[in-house]
Amino acid sequence: AQTVTQSQPEMSVQEAETVTLSCTYDTSESDYYLFWYKQPPSRQMILVIRQEAYKQQNATENRFSVNFQKAAKSFSLKISDSQLGDAAMYFCAYRSAGSGTYKYIFGTGTRLKVLA
Amino acid sequence: DTGVSQNPRHKITKRGQNVTFRCDPISEHNRLYWYRQTLGQGPEFLTYFQNEAQLEKSRLLSDRFSAERPKGSFSTLEIQRTEQGDSAMYLCASSPGFGVDSKRNEQFFGPGTRLTVL
Numbered sequence: 001a002q003t004v005t006q007s008q009p010e011m012s013v014q015e016a017e018t019v020t021l022s023c024t025y026d027t028s029e030s031d032y033y034l035f036w037y038k039q040p041p042s043r044q045m046i047l048v049i050r051q052e053a054y055k056q057q058n059a060t061e062n063r064f065s066v067n068f069q070k071a072a073k074s075f076s077l078k079i080s081d082s083q084l085g086d087a088a089m090y091f092c093a094y095r096s097a098g099s100g101t102y103k104y105i106f107g108t109g110t111r112l113k114v115l116a
Numbered sequence: 117d118t119g120v121s122q123n124p125r126h127k128i129t130k131r132g133q134n135v136t137f138r139c140d141p142i143s144e145h146n147r148l149y150w151y152r153q154t155l156g157q158g159p160e161f162l163t164y165f166q167n168e169a170q171l172e173k174s175r176l177l178s179d180r181f182s183a184e185r186p187k188g189s190f191s192t193l194e195i196q197r198t199e200q201g202d203s204a205m206y207l208c209a210s211s212p213g214f215g216v217d218s219k220r221n222e223q224f225f226g227p228g229t230r231l232t233v234l
Binding site: 045 | 119120147149151156157158159160161164171172174207211221222223225226227228
């Protein structure tokens with residue numbers, strides 16, 4: 001069975017600085033998808049960034065980028081130029097690329113605090 | 117607002133009572149998911165529908181839990197004989213099963229229903 005581990009329960013970053021959130025996963029599959037979702041307080045989760053395992057190039061979305069290390073089964077999220085609105089819970093998620101299963105497997109989350 | 121909606125947003129009930137939650141997915145999405153999120157944990161998968169067919173269920177979904185999606189649109193999640201351990205946030209998500217957007221494999225989440233069992 002696949003597992004996702006986020007070892008940092010809480011992180012803090014100064015506004016305008018850069019922060020990296022860690023995620024590791026365990027799987028025997030070769031093809032899968034990885035996601036970072038953001039859950040602001042009392043608001044719904046939204047997708048931050050996604051990565052297909054077959055792509056070697058790291059995904060980027062504006063101030064958000066990932067460092068995907070397939071062999072190490074690591075998928076970290078880098079947030080550049082942090083803003084107050086980035087404060088939220090961040091969840092790493094895994095989804096098999098196999099047909100017939102579409103569920104996400106989530107990590108336990110990292111709470112990001114942004115300091116003014 | 118064309119996002120995923122869930123009702124009620126909050127539910128307080130006494131142990132032993134039955135509760136039912138509703139999820140309205142994004143209208144063109146044929147896949148619908150239920151997750152449960154307890155304090156300090158990430159969401160855990162409960163069940164998945166493609167149209168009206170329930171195709172996957174987690175072992176977390178005990179026989180007290182039942183989910184339906186009768187016409188392939190909205191879905192309901194019922195918990196019978198609630199227990200204090202059922203207290204959690206219940207999240208619904210949807211995704212398109214076809215078209216260009218389906219290749220993104222993104223699930224769109226609702227705001228959740230927070231259940232408190234006293």
